[in-house]
Amino acid sequence: xxxxxEVETTRRGVEPWVVGRTLKTTRTYQSSLRWPIExxxxxxxxxxxxxxxxxxxxxxxxxxxxxxxNGTLIVHLGxxxxxxxxxxxxPRLKHDHFELVVSGPRKSKSAQEDKLIRLNDPRRFGCVLxxxxxxPKVHPLLAHLGVEPLGNEFxxxxxxxxxxxxxxxxxxxxMDSKIVVGVGNIYAAESLFQAGIRPTVPAxxxxxQAYEDxxxxxxxxxxxxxxxGGTTLRDFVGSDGKPGYFKxxxxxxxxxxxxxxxxxxxxKGVNIGNRSSVYCPTCQRHSSFQPPI
DNA sequence: ATCGCCTCCTGCGCGC
DNA sequence: TGCGCGCAGGAGGCGA
Numbered sequence: 657x658x659x660x661x662e663v664e665t666t667r668r669g670v671e672p673w674v675v676g677r678t679l680k681t682t683r684t685y686q687s688s689l690r691w692p693i694e695x696x697x698x699x700x701x702x703x704x705x706x707x708x709x710x711x712x713x714x715x716x717x718x719x720x721x722x723x724x725x726n727g728t729l730i731v732h733l734g735x736x737x738x739x740x741x742x743x744x745x746x747p748r749l750k751h752d753h754f755e756l757v758v759s760g761p762r763k764s765k766s767a768q769e770d771k772l773i774r775l776n777d778p779r780r781f782g783c784v785l786x787x788x789x790x791x792p793k794v795h796p797l798l799a800h801l802g803v804e805p806l807g808n809e810f811x812x813x814x815x816x817x818x819x820x821x822x823x824x825x826x827x828x829x830x831m832d833s834k835i836v837v838g839v840g841n842i843y844a845a846e847s848l849f850q851a852g853i854r855p856t857v858p859a860x861x862x863x864x865q866a867y868e869d870x871x872x873x874x875x876x877x878x879x880x881x882x883x884x885g886g887t888t889l890r891d892f893v894g895s896d897g898k899p900g901y902f903k904x905x906x907x908x909x910x911x912x913x914x915x916x917x918x919x920x921x922x923x924k925g926v927n928i929g930n931r932s933s934v935y936c937p938t939c940q941r942h943s944s945f946q947p948p949i
Numbered sequence: 950a951t952c953g954c955c956t957c958c959t960g961c962g963c964g965c
Numbered sequence: 966t967g968c969g970c971g972c973a974g975g976a977g978g979c980g981a
Contacts, residue, residue, distance in 0.1 A: 659974060690957070735974050779958045781975060824952060833976070840974055889974060929953065
């Protein structure tokens with residue numbers, strides 16, 4: 657999937673095509689994603705007031721009119737999902753499971769200017785759910801999420817405090833969405849490399865100063881990836897159908913056995929909590945502050 | 950409370 | 966060329 661940069665890339669791509677427009681209808685072709693798709697008919701005709709992101713969830717804010725509750729369509733791209741903006745007559749492809757039909761620009765009367773926001777998800781680990789009311793954060797999937805890594809609450813001190821006495825590997829710790837959202841396998845590996853922290857070190861052993869650096873590296877790597885339209889390994893495309901270009905910036909992810917770009921040591925692969933991980937045994941020696949780059 | 954493991958699903962690349 | 970196997974960007978849920 658789509659980690660945070662890919663979801664944000666998608667959000668930015670979709671936003672100009674839907675905000676202020678009418679959600680004419682929704683169409684479900686294959687309801688059985690991670691959970692059955694929720695897209696009640698009552699949403700048809702709603703005004704889309706914004707497209708937001710919380711962690712890796714995309715949130716379509718809907719105004720249903722005076723007599724109704726507002727609501728939010730919650731979309732997660734799972735591991736292989738993408739959302740694309742398409743012309744209304746675009747033929748469906750395999751694994752196209754769901755779409756929004758949104759009206760064209762306000763001044764236009766032409767149905768041809770309507771657009772589809774279409775979800776394609778080969779592995780069907782994604783979801784489309786609905787939360788009524790003005791505050792989507794009450795949804796059980798959103799209610800207990802940790803802080804946004806690009807927001808003000810995220811810091812080295814925050815990571816340091818929450819990690820005391822915790823024994824799980826620091827890589828798993830920063831991938832825990834109850835701690836901080838949006839850091840998946842790729843960006844966890846990259847930020848730990850940049851901070852010179854070995855991914856297997858228990859979270860509780862990492863020093864305050866190392867967390868300070870790590871928090872900055874996480875911000876940096878996510879922001880850079882957003883700038884490059886995300887990382888495309890196989891499936892991911894932005895809402896315009898184009899891949900992301902961050903893959904070329906990766907130091908360790910997917911490079912097991914290759915020489916480290918900093919010190920030429922052979923990069924080592926390990927399994928941490930059922931996820932593959934790659935690190936440099938030389939550059940990532942410590943749980944204290946000693947960044948290689 | 951915390952942690953590690955399993956699971957959902959399809960597709961692809963690899964080795965034989 | 967074809968097959969079977971292992972692995973893949975997430976993350977909820979469960980049992981220990």
